Amino acid sequence: MNKEEIRQRLKDVQSLPTLPPIVSKLNQMVSDEDVTAVKLGRIIEKDQVLTSKLLKMVNSSFFGFPQRISTVSNAIVLLGFNVIKTLIVTSSIFEVMQASDIGLFEHSLGCATAAGIVAKKLGIKNPEEVSTAGLIHDLGKIVLRAELPEEYEEVVEIARKHEQYMREVEKEILGIGHGEIGGILARQWNLPERLVYPIEYHHKPEASPDFKEVSAIIHFSDILIRALGFGFGGDPWVPPLDHSAWARIKFGKREMTHILEEVDEKLMELQDFTLDIHKDEVETT
Amino acid sequence: MVLAKEAVTPEGQVLCGAGTELSQEVIARLTKQEVLTLTVEGHPVQLPGEKGLAEKLKELDHRFLKVKNDPVLKALKMLIGEFWVVQEKGEEFLQNLKKSKAK
Numbered sequence: 001m002n003k004e005e006i007r008q009r010l011k012d013v014q015s016l017p018t019l020p021p022i023v024s025k026l027n028q029m030v031s032d033e034d035v036t037a038v039k040l041g042r043i044i045e046k047d048q049v050l051t052s053k054l055l056k057m058v059n060s061s062f063f064g065f066p067q068r069i070s071t072v073s074n075a076i077v078l079l080g081f082n083v084i085k086t087l088i089v090t091s092s093i094f095e096v097m098q099a100s101d102i103g104l105f106e107h108s109l110g111c112a113t114a115a116g117i118v119a120k121k122l123g124i125k126n127p128e129e130v131s132t133a134g135l136i137h138d139l140g141k142i143v144l145r146a147e148l149p150e151e152y153e154e155v156v157e158i159a160r161k162h163e164q165y166m167r168e169v170e171k172e173i174l175g176i177g178h179g180e181i182g183g184i185l186a187r188q189w190n191l192p193e194r195l196v197y198p199i200e201y202h203h204k205p206e207a208s209p210d211f212k213e214v215s216a217i218i219h220f221s222d223i224l225i226r227a228l229g230f231g232f233g234g235d236p237w238v239p240p241l242d243h244s245a246w247a248r249i250k251f252g253k254r255e256m257t258h259i260l261e262e263v264d265e266k267l268m269e270l271q272d273f274t275l276d277i278h279k280d281e282v283e284t285t
Numbered sequence: 286m287v288l289a290k291e292a293v294t295p296e297g298q299v300l301c302g303a304g305t306e307l308s309q310e311v312i313a314r315l316t317k318q319e320v321l322t323l324t325v326e327g328h329p330v331q332l333p334g335e336k337g338l339a340e341k342l343k344e345l346d347h348r349f350l351k352v353k354n355d356p357v358l359k360a361l362k363m364l365i366g367e368f369w370v371v372q373e374k375g376e377e378f379l380q381n382l383k384k385s386k387a388k
Contacts, residue, residue: 227345227348237350239352256361264368
């Protein structure tokens with residue numbers, strides 16, 4: 001299978017749950033300038049299951065709000081519509097991930113946590129959006145696993161056997177890496193470019209046509225979370241650092257120690273969050 | 286055990302602050318208020334399934350094998366290792382360890 005065939009296959013992704021119908025309605029509403037967070041919240045809250053999933057995510061420790069967010073409109077005001085929309089679009093993807101690959105799910109939550117903390121340290125506007133980019137940076141791996149299970153298994157097996165990075169093997173076997181695959185899908189779902197580029201370029205952030213700083217944050221957060229050994233991103237190796245990207249964000253020893261302290265604390269809370277999800281799953285089955 | 290962070294109810298209400306000594310009475314009161322998690326100072330309990338320090342450091346080394354010549358990542362690895370040592374054994378232990386390595 002070559003790169004073009006994979007692109008075609010992605011255009012008609014079958015094995016992932018379809019987007020909630022509410023997404024297209026929300027997209028239409030957002031283009032209307034008169035629409036308010038309260039109105040949008042009311043539409044989303046009609047779907048109780050989606051609302052409960054959404055509130056669970058926005059109250060999880062990787063966004064780190066001190067007070068509890070209890071309504072969707074409140075969440076839209078605090079996190080911005082891009083974040084809420086992305087959480088809705090990807091909620092079904094995360095269900096697939098929780099069921100099939102808890103290690104990758106934890107890696108993604110960890111990366112979201114680290115990215116939010118780094119973004120806040122750098123004084124980036126809307127750090128929650130950067131967290132969300134961290135949450136879905138490995139979207140390509142989930143799609144690969146679901147849509148091309150045989151090829152995915154082959155990639156995992158070769159990477160394990162030859163102690164290679166997974167993305168090197170993806171390129172050898174499929175001619176395309178998970179970053180690019182994730183980018184294709186995120187574009188298909190009309191996610192904003194501020195989220196698409198960090199997904200697509202998280203292993204080569206300087207090649208990103210725009211939003212290089214956010215891409216650099218996701219690149220480094222991925223490295224940090226793998227370095228800490230939280231979750232499992234498909235292979236155990238810390239990826240190489242892009243030094244030009246590092247120069248954009250660069251932290252000294254003292255700042256980096258503070259980041260480690262904050263990340264460590266949040267990762268402890270995240271373990272409770274993933275345990276809660278396991279508990280909910282057991283209760284509903 | 287001493288609280289390292291405020292004890293907070295699931296609704297976000299703060300019940301007691303960092304530095305509070307966790308007596309049986311305090312624990313019973315927090316349980317009654319449905320406080321689900323607490324952060325305490327130091328590392329008094331090893332959780333089930335939690336790896337020991339030596340194993341964690343060995344695995345850390347292994348994860349960095351492919352990037353061991355990168356000076357920034359080498360510094361990051363050292364920082365994480367030292368962070369774990371301080372977390373489990375305290376700052377004094379780390380300083381003594383550094384002194385004995387320097388000799």
